[in-house]
Amino acid sequence: MIQVSFPDKQVREYPKGVTAMEIAKSISEGLARNVLAAKINGEIWDATRPIHDHASIELLTWDSKEGKSTMWHSSAHLMAEALEFYFPGMKFGIGPPIENGFYYDVDAGEKSISSEDFKKIEDKIIELARLESKFERKEVSKADAISYFTEKGDEYKLDLLKDLEDGKITFYSQGQFTDLCRGPHIPHTGFIKAIKLMSVAGAYWRGDEKNKQLTRIYGITFPKQKDLTEYLTLLEEAKKRDHRKLGKELELFTFSEKVGMGLPLWLPKGAALRERLENFLKKAQLEAGYQPVITPHIGHKQLYVTSGHYEKYGADAFQPIKTPQEGEEFFLKPMNCPHHCEIYKSKPHSYKDLPVRLAEFGTVYRYEQSGELHGLTRVRGFTQDDAHLFCRPDQVKEEFIKVIDLVLYVFQSLDFKDYTAQISLRDPENKQKYIGSDENWERAEREIIEAAAEKNLKTSVVEGEAAFYGPKLDFMVKDALGRSWQLGTIQVDYNLPERFELEYTGSDNQKHRPVMIHRAPFGSLERFIALLIEHCAGNFPLWLAPDQFIILPISEKYNDYAKKVLKLLNNYDLRGLIDERDEKIGRKIRDAEVKKIPFMLIVGEKEMETESLSVRLHGKGDLGSYSFSAFSELVHDEIKKNIHN
Ligand SMILES: [Zn+2]
Ligand SMILES: [Zn+2]
Numbered sequence: 056m057i058q059v060s061f062p063d064k065q066v067r068e069y070p071k072g073v074t075a076m077e078i079a080k081s082i083s084e085g086l087a088r089n090v091l092a093a094k095i096n097g098e099i100w101d102a103t104r105p106i107h108d109h110a111s112i113e114l115l116t117w118d119s120k121e122g123k124s125t126m127w128h129s130s131a132h133l134m135a136e137a138l139e140f141y142f143p144g145m146k147f148g149i150g151p152p153i154e155n156g157f158y159y160d161v162d163a164g165e166k167s168i169s170s171e172d173f174k175k176i177e178d179k180i181i182e183l184a185r186l187e188s189k190f191e192r193k194e195v196s197k198a199d200a201i202s203y204f205t206e207k208g209d210e211y212k213l214d215l216l217k218d219l220e221d222g223k224i225t226f227y228s229q230g231q232f233t234d235l236c237r238g239p240h241i242p243h244t245g246f247i248k249a250i251k252l253m254s255v256a257g258a259y260w261r262g263d264e265k266n267k268q269l270t271r272i273y274g275i276t277f278p279k280q281k282d283l284t285e286y287l288t289l290l291e292e293a294k295k296r297d298h299r300k301l302g303k304e305l306e307l308f309t310f311s312e313k314v315g316m317g318l319p320l321w322l323p324k325g326a327a328l329r330e331r332l333e334n335f336l337k338k339a340q341l342e343a344g345y346q347p348v349i350t351p352h353i354g355h356k357q358l359y360v361t362s363g364h365y366e367k368y369g370a371d372a373f374q375p376i377k378t379p380q381e382g383e384e385f386f387l388k389p390m391n392c393p394h395h396c397e398i399y400k401s402k403p404h405s406y407k408d409l410p411v412r413l414a415e416f417g418t419v420y421r422y423e424q425s426g427e428l429h430g431l432t433r434v435r436g437f438t439q440d441d442a443h444l445f446c447r448p449d450q451v452k453e454e455f456i457k458v459i460d461l462v463l464y465v466f467q468s469l470d471f472k473d474y475t476a477q478i479s480l481r482d483p484e485n486k487q488k489y490i491g492s493d494e495n496w497e498r499a500e501r502e503i504i505e506a507a508a509e510k511n512l513k514t515s516v517v518e519g520e521a522a523f524y525g526p527k528l529d530f531m532v533k534d535a536l537g538r539s540w541q542l543g544t545i546q547v548d549y550n551l552p553e554r555f556e557l558e559y560t561g562s563d564n565q566k567h568r569p570v571m572i573h574r575a576p577f578g579s580l581e582r583f584i585a586l587l588i589e590h591c592a593g594n595f596p597l598w599l600a601p602d603q604f605i606i607l608p609i610s611e612k613y614n615d616y617a618k619k620v621l622k623l624l625n626n627y628d629l630r631g632l633i634d635e636r637d638e639k640i641g642r643k644i645r646d647a648e649v650k651k652i653p654f655m656l657i658v659g660e661k662e663m664e665t666e667s668l669s670v671r672l673h674g675k676g677d678l679g680s681y682s683f684s685a686f687s688e689l690v691h692d693e694i695k696k697n698i699h700n
Contacts, residue, residue, distance in 0.1 A: 058109045075102040076242060079114055089116040089278075091241045092125040099125065101192055101239045117278050127152035129190060129229075129240045130180075130247055130276040131159045136232035137179035138272075142166055147234070148211045148260055148269050156275030160258050162211065168270050173252040180250045180276075187245035188230040192238055197221035200235060211260060211269075249283035250276045289536055296536070298588040299430040305593055305601070305651065307584075308431065317428040317435035319581060324601040329580055331599055333416055335468065336440055336576065343461055345414040345442055350394035352418060356384040361554055362393040373422050391417035392548075392573060395443040396555040399569075404559040409569060410446035410454055416580070417441045431585035438580045444572040445557065448495055452502035454572055455528065455545060459510045462530055462543045462576045468697050469587060470596060473533035474542075476512040478503055480526050482519035489523050491549030495570070499547050500526050524550030534590040542583065546573045593651045594673070598694040604631035605652045607643040609659035611635070616663045620656065620683070627687035631656075648673060654690070 059078060060066045069078060075093030079086045079102070090102050094113040099121055106112075115122040131150035138145055138161060148160030161168070195203075197216065203226075204212040212235050216224070227236040229244055241247075253273040260266035277283045294300075302308050307325030314320060321329060337347065356375060359365040364372075368389060375384035388394070395413045404411065418438045427433050444454050466474055480500050481489050489496065503526055507514045521527060525547035532542045548571040551557075558566045577583035587595070597603055604624065606617045617633045624631060631652070634643045640657065647655050655671040662668055668686055670678040681689065 057106065059106070060109075060111045062113050069106075071107055072105040074105055075100065075112060075114060078112060086114065086116075090114050091116060091122040091246060092239050094121065099239050101190065102242050103189070104192065104239075124152040125239055126241050126246060126276060126278070127157040129244070130250065130274065131157040132190070132227065132229060132232060132234055132236070132240070133180055133183055133244055133247060133276075134176065134250075134252075134272065134274055135159055135161075135234065136183055136230050137176050138168075139232060140179055141172070141176065142168070144208070146209045146211055148258075149215070150234075153273075156253065156273060158271050158273045160211075160260070160269040160271050162267065162269050168255060168272065170252075170255060177250050177252055180247070183230055184244045184247040184250075186230060187243045189243045190227055190229045190238075190240035192240075193226045193228070195224050195226050197224055200224050200226070203233070204235070214260075246278055247276045248278055249280045250274060251283055251287065293536055293538075293589070296589045296592045297430075298432075298585040301588050301593040302431070302585075304649070305588075307588070307601075315435070316425055317423060317433070319431055319434055319436070325584075328595070328599060328601050329584065332577070332580060332584070333440070335598075336465065337414075337416075339461060339464060340412075340414050340442065343412075343457055344410075345412040348395065348398055348413045348415050350388070350391060350398070350415060350417060352388055352420075353385045354388055354394060356386060358393045358397070359386055359389075362390075362396070362551060363554060364389055364393070371422060373420055387420035388417070389419055389421050391415055391419065391439065391441045392443055392551055392571075393555075396551055396557060396571075399443075399445050399557055400555060404445075404569070406447060406559055406561050406567075409559055410444050410450055411569075412442060412444045414440075414442035431581040434581050437582070439575050440577045440580065440583075441573070441575050444574065445552075445559075445569040446572065447559070447561075447567070448498060448570050451499050451547065451570055451572070452506050455503055455506035456509060458545045458572070458574045458576075459506060459512065459528075462545075463510070465543070465576045466530075466532070468596070468598075470591065470697070471532050471534075474513075475531050476507055476514045477520075477529045477531060478507060478514055478516045478526070479520035479522075479529070480516060480518050481521050485519075489521070490553065491525065495549060496526070499570070503528055503545075503547075522546065524548050532586070534586060535592070536589070538589075540586050542578050542586070543576045544574065544578065547571075548573060594653075595651075596694075596697050597653055597690060598697055600653055602631050602650075602652050603629050603690060604654035604656050605647045605650070606631065606633045606656045606658060607640060607647065608633070608635070609640050609657065611637055613658050613660075613663060617658055620658060620668065623683050624687065627683065627691075629687060629690055644671065654686075656686070 056068045057071050058066050059069055076087060076090060079090040092115045093100050093102050094115060095106060095110050115125065117123060128151065135147055135150060142163050144164060146162040150157065150159035197219065200216055201213065215235060225237060226233050227238055227240055251274065253275060256271045257268045258271040259268050305324065306322050307328065308319050308321050311320060353376060356365060372389055373387045375386055377384055398413055399411060416438050418436060420436045423433055423435055446454050481496060504516060507528060527544060527546040529541055530543035532540050534540060552568045552571050557569055559569050561567045606620055608614050608617045614635050621631065621633055644655055651673060653673050657669040657671065668681050670681050670686060672678050
């Protein structure tokens with residue numbers, strides 16, 4: 056018998072050679088129907104693979120990330136089987152699971168595959184899935200593997216085999232298809248109930264443009280038809296909310312190839328919105344004891360040699376700018392931290408002065424390959440809402456709590472309700488990998504966990520995910536469509552204080568190293584605004600909306616009254632504009648709805664006589680007649696619901 060321990064620490068006995076599927080069955084038939092794979096001693100295994108030793112087990116279903124990716128990997132194999140049916144002699148590259156679904160890179164030889172083939176391939180996949188063919192794992196020798204794929208004539212698999220060691224090679228077969236594969240896979244094809252092929256694209260073998268271009272076919276599968284329908288609806292909704300599309304429609308930002316790819320140009324409305332975000336955070340930071348600083352956009356090469364960035368990223372960064380006379384080299388600033396370290400060093404510090412909190416909306420530049428650029432989420436120049444806290448080791452916890460407070464204040468003001476925190480710790484087995492004393496690490500790790508608990512954060516703690524220079528806490532935010540975004544990092548750093556030889560004088564009159572904490576609640580303004588646009592579908596919270604109202608005169612006769620209204624409302628600290636066009640009021644309302652302006656203020660004869668406004672709310676309709684002060688109160692009350700001062 057072997058002992059199997061479960062995530063809830065329960066331990067049960069099973070005969071040697073038991074499979075995860077049998078274990079699931081011993082718990083409940085319902086569970087067994089949903090088990091896709093299992094985590095055995097932290098490694099993902101087929102649910103049908105025999106377990107011969109004492110082990111820890113976690114059964115993986117569709118609800119887990121690993122369950123999904125096992126299903127999608129298996130779906131790639133199933134698609135390959137369907138493809139082989141229609142395209143005999145097809146050669147296969149690699150077919151991995153991805154964040155949403157899977158792909159397979161294939162070489163169809165003379166033939167070509169287009170989206171017109173999707174329907175018949177999808178139908179075949181479902182037909183094969185219904186056969187409930189088992190995924191069978193087989194260990195093979197390298198020689199046998201080579202002879203199998205030589206006979207099949209698949210040079211891509213042979214190329215992959217070159218890198219594999221004898222004794223570590225496995226094949227997986229289902230139905231008529233056999234693949235070189237590490238696994239793991241779902242028990243049988245019947246778990247796949249719905250499939251959608253998404254797109255085809257070209258992809259060079261091994262990502263190298265000197266190699267042959269293969270056809271990459273993307274697909275996604277689900278255990279229920281209903282899940283697929285929901286996914287497709289979500290995709291449609293995501294398309295409507297795409298920040299690149301809305302950014303254009305709402306005139307927030309643009310790009311110009313002439314300026315350079317990945318370098319956003321903020322249009323007046325976008326710049327104003329961004330400035331409001333900055334001011335909002337600047338105010339909160341001032342109250343929290345931060346001191347604003349400003350540093351240049353470039354820095355001397357020596358700065359980044361000291362910080363270690365040169366060694367690590369120099370070759371993959373924008374290349375140096377050289378001075379014409381002295382031959383000096385400068386780099387575009389990839390991070391603000393080295394500059395802030397030099398600011399800290401500009402005067403001596405006593406333990407009583409700490410923490411020193413230096414904040415900057417610092418614009419940094421990082422080289423991203425052109426193919427990686429994407430709207431505002433992957434750019435080459437962006438502004439971080441950056442700050443560096445220099446503190447004593449005994450202040451780490453308090454500083455974490457304060458930063459968490461600030462991040463939660465930001466989330467609340469912007470209507471993000473669903474968030475979790477991930478705490479990344481050292482790998483306890485590999486402590487020599489990390490810089491900084493054991494004592495400091497242990498203390499910081501414990502205190503970050505305590506800080507998160509005191510703030511009631513939903514937290515997961517992951518060992519081995521910390522950077523070599525310190526533990527960290529990351530916030531994950533779910534947007535309105537349930538997609539996860541990483542936002543708001545708080546990162547301890549023992550490395551830069553060392554490299555820059557930062558010091559403070561302790562109460563013992565000796566020199567000590569401060570601990571540095573990097574933190575950015577938004578991350579970057581670019582990425583954050585992209586997320587915000589997609590989260591609220593362009594319907595920004597009132598305090599942030601580029602225009603809070605638009606005045607719609609019923610005819611040109613009332614344009615002068617509209618101007619008077621605009622001035623008055625500006626005095627109430629509200630912002631908006633007038634639609635002075637000679638258009639029917641119905642048309643003006645429709646256009647204002649498209650622009651997602653929160654309030655439409657209709658003015659005509661009656662309103663002019665009674666010094667009032669007819670108010671309509673975007674997406675909702677008529678709110679009735681308001682005096683100027685009552686309207687102002689309505690807007691300001693609404694704003695206060697978000698921003699609590
Ligand atoms: Zn595989
Ligand atoms: Zn930093």
